[in-house]
Amino acid sequence: MAKRKPKLAVWKFASCDGCQLSLLDCEDELMAVADTVEIANFLEASRRVTKGPYDLSLVEGSITTPHDAERIRQVRRLSKYLVTIGACATSGGIQALRNFKDVKDFIRIVYATPDYISTLDKSTAISEHVKVDFELRGCPINKRQLLEVISAFLGGRRPNTPAHSVCVECKLRGTVCVMVAHGTPCLGPVTHAGCGAICPAYARGCYGCFGPMETPNTASLSDWLIGLGASEGEIARTFHGFNAWADEFRQAGDLNEKKQDDQS
Amino acid sequence: MAEESNNLPSVTYTLEREHLHQLFDVLTGKGYRLLGPAVRDGAIVYDELTAPSDLPVGWTDEQDGGRYRLKKRADDAVFGFVVGPHSWKKFLHPPALRLWQLRREGDGFTVIQEEAESPKYAFIGVRACELHAIAIQDKVFLESKYIDPMYKIRREGCFIVAVNCGQAGGTCFCVSMNTGPRATSGFDLALTEAMEGERHYFVVEVGSPAGADALSEISHRESQADEETTAERIVADTARQMGREMDATGIKELLYRNYEHPRWNDVASRCLTCANCTMVCxxxxxATVEDVTDLAGDTAERWRKWDSCFTLDFSYVHGGSVRATTKDRYRQWMTHKLATWFDQFGSSGCVGCGRCITWCPVAIDITEEVRAIRETESKKDSAGD
Known part of the structure; x- marks a missing residue:
């Protein structure tokens, strides 16, 4: 078959690189990926860059500078199908904690010469800047899900990345509920599936790395966590984590923070 | 498969605790894969067993809404606990199952079917409510126009050792649902565990020829009258200890009359739509069906996975999900379980095991929801008088 291989590009914005590393972490499948797509632009893997346009762009990271806000528009123009990978690209990432404060205060504290810093007030998701064709959740993403997204793209089908709770993944693998059986606070019931329920399998509560599930009832879960002995402040900090700027988690965190302030 | 016990004489036998291992040895010798309760990760789950020492000897559980704790017992009871987070459906209707594969070959493709050999399960320690649950799933998978081959090969040739409950859990309500605590049918052997002073034994009922055959290879004798009486008393005591209660009188009509009851909004404010209740039920x-393809597009696989009416995908049709709100989904689940199930399958879909109460992360209690609807309806009625 002399069919042209689709061109794949991987782009980095404000991020830790963990999500694009998941692609390199595909070890066993990496050769199959290289066989089926032309890895045209992936600086973490190769210096060789082939010019666009690209059939599939994987975008990691959030938009935090005026320069990146412009660059993402350029990436969009070069990409036929654009997939964001990870919490940063999908909801602003952990660096979206700046969004709750005045970023100028941080700059003053951190940098000797704040004038050199050109940054935006907020860290935002890619979808706030350009049209996104598909969002893959996770901090970091799950490599199986990444392969599923690429396979689905190549097969012209919708990827199987269910938006239900992490609880379903726990139950499918037979993990005993850490909240019910151990009293360990867990965000699993309000968190988007995809990780395979790793933390509860090691007797820890879910940290919400995959962001809000399709219909998260954060108020009801917060009430229950209080009953388990968590404070409003702790709950607020848990929601304001890797997906702090995802609407439902942001609001849940804000609400708990307000309750804490009202008490003091 | 176990047959109805009615045709068999109602003689009971006594199996000494020290001979319990013989049951394991005999079943293993007959080629069965033994499955049953075992302690893991702070709970009693269902897992592979090799000997009675794998059972939760000396353990019990404390259960309430949204709460489960494993506790040490003061004695060495072998079955001194109730049901945990797992149910036998994990073996008969596995959580994730590949149905078939396709492989591209030239311009066509080949279908590769999954192997169709019975895994020969022996379930050790099946409770009365669970026997009823298995009978309900039999009806769903085996007794309609469409027979599920995956369920059928697992269910056929399955050997069931039932256990009559010696205690009830905090969320148990089998008495209300008329499903326990005594195993009445659907087993090969049924045990009642008795501990009196130094004596520790099981009173055994035979429920099928396969059960009689297995028992014949194990040290046992006919029970004495006092042993039978003790076994009767143990189960009767359990029946009086139910942690929960549900008035099931006219429940189908009750729920059909109350589609628009305000209680649905109340429960929706608490429900997480996390699907735990449906997973543990x-x-x-x-189940949902997922088709996956590999990177090269040379093979495709069709998988069946447990699904839940609490997800949006479950009721997704062109244009959106039919049950968009939490209220819609909770009402669908509870009304199906307790009402429409009668129309669909001729029985209740609830066996009173209490799992949905214990394993709901926020302790939503189906018995409490029914009570709330029943009580407020009667108030409404009396107000109108």
């Missing part, structure tokens, strides 16, 4: 059978 021993009768919930819904």
């Amino acid at each position: 021993p009768t919930c059978f819904c």
Whole structure:
């Protein structure tokens, strides 16, 4: 078959690189990926860059500078199908904690010469800047899900990345509920599936790395966590984590923070 | 498969605790894969067993809404606990199952079917409510126009050792649902565990020829009258200890009359739509089908996975999900379980095992929801008088 291989590009914005590393972490499948797509632009893997346009762009990271806000528009123009990978690209990432404060205060504290810093007030998701064709959740993403997204793209089908709770993944693998059986606070019931329920399998509560599930009832879960002995402040900090700027988690965190302030 | 016990004489036998291992040895010798309760990760789950020492000897559980704790017992009871987070459906209706594969070959493709050999399960320690749950799933998968081959090969040739409950859990309500605590049918052997002073034994009922055959290879004798009386008393005591209660009188009509009851909004404010209740329910059978392809596009696989009426995908049709709100989904689940199930399958879909109460992360209690609807309806009625 002399069919042209689709061109794949991987782009980095404000991020830790963990999500694009998941692609390199595909070890066993990496050769199959290289066989089926032309890895045209992936600086973490190769210096060789082939010019666009690209059939599939994987975008990691959030938009935090005026320069990146412009660059993402350029990436969009070069990409036929654009997939964001990870919490940063999908909801602003952990660096979206700046969004709750005045970023100028941080700059003053951190940098000797704040004038050199050109940054935006907020860290935002890619979808706030350009049209996104598909969002893959996770901090970091799950490599199986990444392969599923690429396979689905190549097969012209919708990827199987269910938006239900992490609880379903726990139950499918037979993990005993850490909240019910151990009293360990867990965000699993309000968190988007995809990780395979790793933390509860090691007797820890879910940290919400995959962001809000399709219909998260954060108020009801917060009430229950209080009953388990968590404070409003702790709950607020848990929601304001890797997906702090995802609407439902942001609001849940804000609400708990307000309750804490009202008490003091 | 176990047959109705009615045709068999109602003689009971006594098996000494020290001979319990013989049951394991005999079943293993007959080629069965033994499955049953075992302690893991702070709970009693269902797992592979090799000997009675794998059972939760000396352990018990404390259960309430949204709360489960494993505790040490003061004695060495072998079955001194109730049901945990797992149910037998994990073996008969596995959580994730590949149905078939396709492989591209030239311009066509080949279908590769999954192997169709019975795994020959022996379930050790099946409770009365669970026997009813298995009977309900039998009806769903085996007794309609469409027979599920995957369920059938697992269910056929399955050997069931039932256990009559010696205690009830905090969320148990089998008495209300008329499903326990005594095993009445659907088993090969049924045990009642008795501990009196130094004596520790099981009173055994035979429920099938396969059960009689297995028992014949194990040290046992006919029970004495006092042993039978003790076994009767143990189960009767359990029946009086139910942690929960549900008035099931006219429940179908009650729920059909109350589609618009304000209580649905109340429960929706608490419900997480996390799907735990449906995953732990021993009768919930819904599944979704996922097709996956590999990178090269040379093979495709079709998988069946447990699904839940609490997800949006479950009721997704062109244009959106039919049950968009939490209220819609909770009402669908509870009304199906307790009302429409009668119309669909001729029985209740609830066996009173209490799992949905214990394993709901926020302790939503199906018995409490029914009570709330029943009580407020009667108030409404009396107000109108």
